[in-house]
Amino acid sequence: MESAIFMIEGGKPLEMVKEHIAERLRVKAVARALAAELGVDDIYTNRSTGILSGVCFKGKLHPEFTKARGREGVSYPKKGTEWDKRIKAQVGHKEVSGWIAKEFGIPCGIRYKGDNCNGSKMIGSPFNECGFLYLGESGPYAMWTPDVPAEVVKTEADGYEVEEPAKSFVLEFDGCRRIEKEEWEILVLQNKLEQRQAS
Structure with missing residues (x-):
């Protein structure tokens, strides 16, 4: 189709695309800062909102994250942990x-x-x-x-x-x-x- x-x-439309780009950059910067704090390079973000949802640890697993899942080896914050709260507190783009x-x-x-x-x-x-x-x-x-x-x-x-x-x-x-x-x-x-x- x-x-x-x-x-x-x-x-x-011009106002909207400029707002969208600015918001994407803001959300991406937050995700990168969280990833840097965790010491990871590989991250997974929500396709619709851009927020950080999972990470791939190359070395030792952070205690507040789940064991790696799937082929990609993605870890997610354990429910109720500080990292769970921080991940959920992100504000994504529209x-x-x-x-x-x-x-x-x-x-x-x-x-x-x-x-x-x-x-x-x-x-x-x-x-x-x-x-x-x-x-x-x-x-x-x-x-x-x-x-x-x-x-x-x-x-x-x-x-x-x-x-x-x-x-x-x-x-x-x-x-x-x-x-x-x-x-x-x-x-x-x-x-x-x-x-x-x-x-």
Whole structure:
């Protein structure tokens, strides 16, 4: 399922992506500080909020952490310990997909009716329907969302009647301009080339 990609040039989307980047950096700094205090390099963070959730001890295990689990050998703070309290006290960044969808009223699912049925389906990448793309703190910035109108057309072509809010959703955002996926990929490659040439 293809997403729609938009270059962010101003307005609310620009404010949001800058806030998101600042918050990610803040959360990452806290996670790194906690890891440094524990003397570990390998950490595991929550994908949605960025907070530190587990660590990998290369040497002696910290007494307030569980034995290593899984292939990666991740240890977690034991319940009720000081480290458990410190890990739980972290404040993560906003879950970006839900934040974008809510802020712009983007439907991440479609409800539909057929002759003898009703149904619904999720659209976009599961649990990651919307998000930001950026090459650094200073940009350029982009945003991806489900291509709601394209999904409505496909669903109606299958003989179903699509319900609101997806049916009449307009895929336009103030401060954004829609681009092709390849346009973003070119920007990424240009950035990599510039970095390589500079080193």
